[in-house]
Amino acid sequence: DIVMTQSPDSLAVSLGERATINCKSSQSVFYSSNNKNFLAWYQQKPGQPPKLLIYWASTRESGVPDRFSGSGSGTDFTLTISTLQAEDVAVYYCQQYYSTPLTFGGGTKVEI
Amino acid sequence: QVQLQQSGPGLVKPLQTLSVTCVISGDSVSSNSVIWNWIRQSPSRGLEWLGRTYYKSKWYTDYAASVKSRITINPDTSKNQVALQLNSVTPEDTAVYYCGRVVAGNGAFDSWGLGTLVTVSS
Numbered sequence: 001d002i003v004m005t006q007s008p009d010s011l012a013v014s015l016g017e018r019a020t021i022n023c024k025s026s027q028s029v030f031y032s033s034n035n036k037n038f039l040a041w042y043q044q045k046p047g048q049p050p051k052l053l054i055y056w057a058s059t060r061e062s063g064v065p066d067r068f069s070g071s072g073s074g075t076d077f078t079l080t081i082s083t084l085q086a087e088d089v090a091v092y093y094c095q096q097y098y099s100t101p102l103t104f105g106g107g108t109k110v111e112i
Numbered sequence: 113q114v115q116l117q118q119s120g121p122g123l124v125k126p127l128q129t130l131s132v133t134c135v136i137s138g139d140s141v142s143s144n145s146v147i148w149n150w151i152r153q154s155p156s157r158g159l160e161w162l163g164r165t166y167y168k169s170k171w172y173t174d175y176a177a178s179v180k181s182r183i184t185i186n187p188d189t190s191k192n193q194v195a196l197q198l199n200s201v202t203p204e205d206t207a208v209y210y211c212g213r214v215v216a217g218n219g220a221f222d223s224w225g226l227g228t229l230v231t232v233s234s
Binding site: 051 | 158
């Protein structure tokens with residue numbers, strides 16, 4: 001199984017400042033045949049299901065604000081919120097879909 | 113706009129069978145370009161993928177090894193729904209259960225049900 005490790009577990013960021021979340025996979029999730037990283041990012045608010053933000057490591061889902069961006073390749077990935085808004089307070093998860101079982105990171109709680 | 117409407121009992125006794133259904137609107141359970149998944153979330157286990165089903169000329173299912181001996185995921189084309197059954201449950205199976213859609217082309221879970229909290233307790 002591919003183990004996904006996120007850091008930090010939580011972080012406090014001032015409004016308007018940058019938040020950076022890291023995700024590391026225990027093996028590469030890059031598929032050379034299509035040149036894609038099989039990595040997604042989700043946002044989850046209390047009482048709600050996760051919401052897809054980013055897929056293929058860096059492609060923003062339709063309707064997601066452009067302050068959210070994803071980067072990285074192979075085993076190391078980053079989700080960046082460029083200017084934190086109050087509505088961005090949530091837990092963020094990375095997930096690999098390179099191989100089954102599909103696996104998630106443990107989550108990073110972002111607070112103001 | 114796809115919607116996934118979940119239903120199921122909130123309380124299940126140990127060793128009994130947990131059943132949750134996911135009724136799909138705005139898409140077809142037998143679409144060739146979609147995979148239907150079940151995921152659960154608990155404080156102790158985090159987000160855990162349980163299994164999936166999809167149709168490509170015939171039906172396929174994949175299950176996580178952690179539940180493979182106890183789980184069944186069944187598509188129902190007449191009701192346009194997908195059902196989860198988990199047998200011989202224990203308190204460790206207490207979780208919020210979600211159905212989730214994956215569309216070919218992005219690979220990630222782009223639509224989720226609202227979740228069903230299932231508590232295993234006598």
